[in-house]
Amino acid sequence: MNAHLKALGAVALVLIVAALGWFGWNSQQPQKASPAATRGLESLPQFKVENLAGKVVSSEDYAGRVVIVNFWASWCGPCVEEIPSFVRLKETLGNDIQILAISNDNTREDIDIFLKSFPQFKGPGIEIVHDIPKDFPLTKMFGVYRLPESFVFTKSGRMIRKVVGTIDWASPDAVDFLKTLIAQEAEPAVTPGAADVGRPGEAGAESSH
Known part of the structure; x- marks a missing residue:
């Protein structure tokens, strides 16, 4: 029995x-994000941080572009499984899509070790940022509580899609959805709903994640 x-x-x-x-x-x-999905975050927040190469990356860099903001970490199994689909998506859509990958890794070394085994994730149009450990200002700014978590923003900076968990970003449905956004003209700019995170590259303590 x-x-x-x-x-x-x-x-x-x-x-x-x-x-x-x-x-x-x-x-x-959904073609438009549901009220539950947009609660607390309706537009791309204002931020200014350094990427892994030391270049300053800001929300203004994505004005007029369709962008996916992805929160991930090398210790997160589902995140690592999802990353190849981002690479395939970039190969399909090229510069029409921008990806901002925000890492919750404890140390910069953890990210570097991962990228040595998967260098394609450093390709053009993919910016990798290390969120400041312990405080995690970007993670808090976007209201992220689990990994992976991704947000899709239109050319005007409106948050149209929130994805919690892993999906295939290179699937035909995903590509068609993003192509629709890319083909649309930018709407009037949305006023960002969050403040600047402060000094880029600030050191922090080990993550509690």
């Missing part, structure tokens, strides 16, 4: 996982 119940449980688990995979992108693909 117990073996039979365990078998039924295993089958149910497989069906649930399959269903989640099938609905992965489509279930999160």
Whole structure:
């Protein structure tokens, strides 16, 4: 009896996982973000930070561009699984799409070690930023509580899509959705809803993540 119940449980688990995979992108693909998705964040916040090369990256750099802001870490298994799809997305859409990858790694060394094994993630149009450990100002600014988590912003800076968890960013549905945004003319600029994070490159203590 117990073996039979365990078998039924295993089958149910497989069906649930399959269903989640099938609905992965489509279930999160409204043309406009729902009120729940935009709660507390309706537009691309104002920020100014340094990328891994020491170059200052700011929200103003993405004016008039469709951008995906992705929160990740090298210790996060689902994040690492998702990263190749970002690379394939860039290969498909090129400079029409911009990706800002914000790392929650404890140290810069952790990021460097990961990038040595996956250098494609440093390609053109992908900016990698190390959020300041412990304080994590960017993570707090975007209201992120788990990894991975991603936000899609229109050319006018409006947040149109929030994705919690892993999806295939290079899937036909995802690419078509992003192509639609790219083809749209920029709307009137949205007033950013958050303040500057402060000095770029500030040192911090080890992450509590």
